[in-house]
Amino acid sequence: TGLAAAMLDVIACTSLYQWIPVPAAYMFVGGLALAGMALAQRWSSGLLACLVSAGTMLLAPLISTGVELPVFLVILAIATAVLASDLGVAVRVVWSVFPAPVLLGYLAQAALHDRGEQIALIVAALVFAGVGVGVAWSDSVRRSPAPENAALVVVPTAVPLLLLATLDLLRPGWPVGLVLAAAYLAVAVAAGRRPGDPGPALLSAVTGYAGSALLLGAWVELGGREATGLAVTLSATAYVVAAGLWARRWVGWVAAIGTAIAMSVYLVVNLPFLALSERQAGRQFDYWDVVSAFAVTVLAVAVTWWAARSRPRAASRVVMVGAVVALLTFSVLVVASGVVIGDLAGATRNGFLAAHLVVTVLWISCAAWLILTPSPRISEARRLGFVLGSLALAKLLFLDLATLPGLFRVLAFVAVGAVMLAVAVRYRNETEPSGSGSPT
Template sequence: MSMSEDPVLERVRAIEDDFAEAMSRMYGVGNELARLRARLATEASPEQWTPVEAPVETPVEPLATTPVVETPVAAKPAAAVAAAGQPSPPPLAPGFVAPPPAPAAAQPPVLPPTAPLPPAEPWWQRDGLVAKVLAVVGAGITLIGVAFLLALAIQMGFFGPLARVVSGALLAMALVGAAVLVRRRPSGTVGALGLAATGFATAYLDVLAVTHIYAWVPLAVGMVLAGLIALGGVLLARAWDSQLLAIVAVLGVALLAPFVGMEHGLLTGAFLLVLAMATWPAQIGRDWWILELARVVPTGLFLTTLAAVHERTGLAALLAVLFALLVLGTSLAGARVPRLPQQLGLLVPVGVLPLGVASMAVDDRWSGTVLLVVTICMLVLVAGLADHPQGTPLQHRLTELALGAAGVASLFAVLRAGDGQGWTPVLGVGACLLWAVAALALRHSATLVVALSLAALATLGSLTLLPLVLLRGSSDDTAVRHLLATIGLAALFAVLAPAVTRILPDLAPTLPRALLVPALLWVGGSVVLLGTLVGQLVDDPRGGFTAAQAGATVVWMAIAATLLVRGLRGSTFAVPAGLALAAFSVGKLLLFDLSFLGGIARVLSFIVAGLLLLGMGVGYAQALERTRRAATDGPAPGPVDNSAPPGPISPSV
């Protein structure tokens, strides 16, 4: 058998041919990828990218086992490579396949230059600010010019009163008509607003002239005319969607009314109340909070002044009640109904201010107290019914603001009911205690803040009770109301401590522990005042005071012992609190009782306190030893179970 007919060699040649064909295909795929990459790079940024030439295809030499005559196989590839600017590869050995050409080095893409940010718009070009300022200033200058013209005409005798009024009315109508015409032109909004504002201001001045200066028409007629002008301005402002024009229309008549009707306060107040009520619908579908200030604040200030100085306080109080109902009702409606404008919660105190002043100004204190109680009830009702979604800004949160106003109103109610007499502290502490109990029951943070604020004021007011607790010479002045006030103070701080723990856990345990300190102190003060009152019953108030001081020390010692026992049951605060109270009681014994007490009171105070301290020490040591023994020994072992196992016993080895 010849070599050419050997099947093994034939199989090897077939495998070599297949491998050469596969390598040729792989090189073809690589060359095609290189062409595609070069084309994509050129199309992506033809100005920035360097053109990449397609690599030259390298012919693949078939593998052969027979000698091959040396031929210029690589001549054409070498020429192509030389044309591309690359060195010619060395001649290939017979029977070897040329390696794939190295891909061209990829150049990093050059990003296009970043366009510079547009320059910030100057402040004088934002929202037509300069145009609006010029319109307002122009309206003012125009009014001044009209006034100067009228003054000059009057001085020269050209215009009589009738001509002045008629010319003013004609000028106002002409300015409003010109504003309507200018509004129809492109970019005529600002000019139209200026002309309309000037026209309405001129109309108000004309009403001022016919009502107050010349007195040609009654005040009621003048108010009606001013109200019609204001309503016309508000309607035009809504048609043009201009809050500025609405503010000019409403604020103009609100500032005009007090000067016109200074001598007729009730009529003017009623007019402003009707104006505030009639202009409220102008805010529906708009976020015009400046207009809300313009329609509420002037009316509230005028009614407050009216309630303070007017002789007919009953009618002034009635107007104040109606104004409070208007402000609170619209505010609550805005918080409950999404379609209605959301009122500013900051105006709630303004709405109830006239009512508060009227309640303090009425002659009968119980009538004033009833008005304040009605105010508190309305504010609490608004706070309870207000429904705010999550994330409502503070200026729109009626709950917190209404409760704050109710807290202030409750303070005024206490002052009005007590009339500055001796029962005022008791009523004040009672009001604070009601707020604290409500906060603990409802677990409402805003109510708790009000209670804490009132408690701070009550603490300042309680300083007047200290002489009755510390000085023996004041024992004759002690009364039942003082005892009730001290008991109320102790209960107030005792309720506030758990309320803070449950409602404001971030402030725990520091603030609750701090609140327990005055509660314990006022417990001792209550004991002192109770003993003094008992001494008054037996015609010996000083003796009762002395015995009560010893009793207060004993009570504090007993409370300290109770705290130590509770500390052994797992409370980490009770032990140091009990030790601190015991130390305070010992200090009182040595510094106060030893100096101010005498006779049997001093002896009993020291003996009882000493026995309590001994008992506390022995009891605490025994309880602590029992606790340690129980922790060391562990639980007692149970009975041994010797019953047979439930299954068969496996054999052991």
């Protein structure tokens, strides 16, 4: 309490009364903090180390009016030194938590500071985060046994980095976010090579979550809702593939969360349900919808592969659901492509109608292939074929019959009828080759 009060007195004498010059104030605050750290080290008191400058850090903005940022940077430097000292894991965790919200607040108001102060904030955030990762690596990987929860210092030290991409000084910000995310993910992969050791496993998970958050946050500054949605979808696909090839729990959680975010963004931004309306599809769909639908289709296929591989007992059900979702998104791709091609040819309506005709034929053809294809798991394939055939008939009767004009409607019914007739004949020949009525 005495040390914190002395620091606050120095700040007040500098900013309110101008009794102490600013450079001298930095020296006084840094000296008091270093004295407190030396005393805490001598007494082996982690509590004293936590309390030396924490009160000053939280109360300085309430006392000071113009010098709080430089003084805070001095205190942040002391906090970084505390992280690198050996006063226990609890001290490191606390000293990584205290500076983070204050540094986050300064970065959020970086536009109010000049160029030099913004550079100082950026450097402080990078150094603070780098020391946090280095300390967590040293405690988790090089110590045996690793201290419990030593990797948690990564989380608060990484939080201020989320705002670096939003600073005007770093425009465009998404390359900065990509570099930071790549650094954290590289640490996660390097630490995750020892799955049997709990210390590196926790460090891998924590840095993996931090890097994933930085990666998804970087796409927000990409510019344009469509481009951001596409980038999120591609990132989710990469995580799904990584989860299938590299069995780590944190990768699976990030893949699941990223998939949910990607699908939500796709539904909100691209509005795929507009494919049911001729007027809305002709007005809204463009080439971004074609690319996004293709990316979401690839994501659906990747998720189906990952889920079927991780849950072999429910693989058939997973494949059925994933196939339906992938076929739906691919159908949106076909409709969007038809609208775009029709718009280029000056016949948007014909492109939309032809695309729906292709979708209906595609569905019934996929159903026929699944019913008739030879497979060791023929019952699951045929069951999925019957489901898709039912969906195709429902689309034909309830959507195409009310939407398509005469010629397209006739073509749709002829194509579906021909495929169904061929399936019926072939299916009967396979199940009753001798005409006795007993299946083989």
